[in-house]
Amino acid sequence: MIDVFANLWLGLGVSVEPMNLVYCFLGVLIGTLIGVLPGLGPTATVALLLPITFYLPPVGALIMLAGIFYGAQYGGSTTAILVKLPGESSSVMTCLDGNAMARQGRGGVALATAALASLFAGVVTTLVIAVAGPPLAGVALAFGPSEYVALMLVGLIGAVILAHGSVVKAVAMILIGLLLSMVGTDVNSGQMRFTFDIPQLYDGLDFVPLAMGLFGLADIIINLEETEGRGIEPSPIHRLWPSWADFKEAWPAAVRGTALGAFLGILPGGGATLSAFSSYALEKKVARDPAAFGKGAIQGVAGPEAANNAGAQASFIPMLSLGIPSNAVMALMIGAMMIHGITPGPQIMTKQPDLFWGMIASMLVGNVMLVVLNLPLIGIWVRLLRVPYAYLFPAILVFCCIGTYSLRNDVFDVVMMAGFGLFGYVLKKLDCEPAPLLLGFVLGPLLEENLSRAMLLSHGDLTIFVSRPISAGLMAVAAGLLALILLPAFRRQREVAFKE
Amino acid sequence: MTNTLRSLRPAASRLRSPQDLAAGLLLAAIALCGLWLARKWEAGSLATMQAGFFPRLVCYLLLASGLATMLRGLTADAPSALGWAWRPSVAITVAVVAFAALLDKLGLVLAILALIGIGGLAGRPLRPGPFTALWATLASACVAIFSWGLGLPLQIWP
Structure with missing residues (x-):
């Protein structure tokens, strides 16, 4: 315990260095500014701003990216509440009751509740990371190929749960993601796979054009279609602060949401979305008046908001200590680390304690900054949203294009993004979700490499997955998750949560 | 969603x-x-x-x-709606491809013109005045952020 505080103290020392404070502030500010734009969720925002951090020192870059991440997450909640446009799947739940509140002129209350619930969840989860990070890294050292395969199966099955709608389609999306991840040169044999003799594909597809196309461009097309070209209009705001009665109703929901988020966020694949969903379902279950949900219940904002923020922060645990991206944003973070020559994984804590603890402590600082920045600025966010969509979406287009181009200074990536945008629209039309696809794309190379390694070591014996304790445990979790998906009661409950 | x-x-x-x-x-x-x-x-x-x-x-x-x-x-029964929004999907895709085709030849400023000009057809196109203002704002912001700020080797003019 003393160790934890000594480490946090070291981290606080790093994170309050003037330049790091500036990077953290800039990250939170820019993240919120871009995240609040309709159509740009945390994934797109981090992808868009990733190139900017290439020019910073490693610690500063990661602190800024983390700031961008939770800034964008909160900015996305703002958009979800005001215009019922979730920037990412994790804010779907916030949309339901948050927007209902905004329509009743209680948008300010909803925004403040979201901010305070996020702050609470952020601070608590940061402490959880500080305590649970090191032991998890110890476990990670015992991880062989079979354990990694089992862990990735847990993550991929988790991705099926987080997707709503058809389970088979979610599985198919993961498979397409895996297929896309194979594009390029096979590391073992040098065989070119799915490259069509195009030199730009020899190194594989890049994550950014894929994510920007599937999320950014496809969302623009869908928004324009659903509003017949007019775009989205925000509702007016009357009251900013929650009343005492609101507060009394909201805080238990925030506490439960935080607990759920901190727990589920650690699991790869689950992360923010799953915890937000389960928190909403839980709140509805324990509420005295479940009928109020969907009509502006404050618990329906506080719970999922706390859960998605806690889940988002907890997803740093597998990323930092195992080097496993539990979601698309974490994959981008790993990409950023590798560009700076840092290999994420267990050794990071012992070799670069200032980086590890600095980043964790900066989450505390960043969460406080986020609230300080946002509560007074809610009025301005609203005005920013009043930018007519006719001006907004061309601006989003321009930033998507230049952002993608800047990755390799190659227009080929921009063309790929256009293609993926169209593909994303097709997927939406077919009611397939792009989020599991991205997860499959990110985990694909790791899965293939570890699967072939595990099979090589065991001479093709599949029982290796259940004969080693950690791997067997993870396989049991995977089986449990699978049972949860196939359990009809759970599925019914999931549909109810989405319906109301 | x-x-x-x-x-x-x-x-x-x-x-x-x-x-x-x-x-x-x-x-x-x-x-x-x-x-x-x-x-x-x-x-x-x-x-x-x-x-x-x-x-x-x-x-x-x-x-x-x-x-x-x-x-x-x-x-099984499920929604049958399968409409396809031709105008936004085609306009956005063509706009982005046009941007890619023009960027290296005509430079950033004109590529942005093509991007927002064609892309604007996806929604309700702006009148010439506001459109020019948007173009000028976006082009100067991009030049300032990406070319000056980040030092990317972007071609700005033809």
């Missing part, structure tokens, strides 16, 4: 789902293409996997899920 929310409307009658059928066909087609492209790659065995093993495994699983989705499309 909105799609799903909409798709949960109670089905008025037992409609079979062209949406699931189309999705299944697309998935199966992708799987078959993948298998065809991977036809010459060595698969190896479970113990010694080669470059063709994982692609084939994934493609067979994808084919199976495609067939399952098709089957559901033929038997």
